[in-house]
Structure formats: structure tokens, C-alpha cells
Amino acid sequence: MTHASAAVDQPIPVQIPLREIIPWAVFVGILAFVVLYFVSTEEGATALFSGGYVHEFVHDGRHLLAFPCH
Template identity: 70%
Template sequence: MSTVAATDFADPFVPVGTAPGIPLDEIAPWATLAALIAVILIYFVSTEQGAYALFDGMYVHEFVHDGRHLLGFPCH
């Protein structure tokens, strides 16, 4: 009868060493998309209906009004 130690590194199901890194070409498109969405959200929260407006009326301003104050952007 053989006994197996708790740290038997010959076992193929026990991972030993470092995991391979994620290639940059797989991360870059998602990072670019996340950055673009973040810039658009920052624009709408900080600037829309303030100094510059893409849409008529105050709908966007009223929608993000509380978030604007929560993040420290003055609007009035």
C-alpha cells in the first residue's frame, strides 16, 4: 500500500509554478472600450447642460444632477 504525501508535486493535477499571463493583444480592445465608456460617462456627469450641451433641454442635467453633486461637480 502506497502513501501519498500532501505535497506530492509529481501529481499532474496539482498546479506548480506560475500561471501564464494574459496577452496584451487580448486586453487592449476591452481596455480601450472601457476607457471610451468612462470618458463618455464623465462628460455627461460633469459637462452636459453646463458649459456645453449636445442635447436641448435640461433632461440630461436633471438625470445626472445628484450624481454630479455626489462626485463634486458644481452645476449651480
């Protein structure tokens, strides 16, 4: 029995220049710090918003990440 094999072209990886990645990396870093602030310290004296709406919204995430809140 003979096997016929077709030539399969290998995909060529695309190279992304570093100067195109840096703005996205900075944006993701800032976004991560904002999320970390709201999950960890948006409560009490350091609150940016009045009321407990943000605290209640991220309450379960706060306990999941081992931040004490009460």
C-alpha cells in the same frame, strides 16, 4: 491518531496576452470619458441634447463627485 491528507491540485493561472486586453482597455477608457462628460459638462452652452433631461438624470451624481451645477 493519524491524519490522511489528499493531494490537492493547485490551480494554474491563465495568462492573457496583452493584445487581447488592449481593445477592451480602449473601449473602457472611451466609455469612462463619455460618462465623465455627461456627469460633468452636459449642461447649458455645451449641451449635446436639448432640454434638461440629461442634467436631471445625473444631477445627484454631479453633486456626489463635487461638480457644481447651480
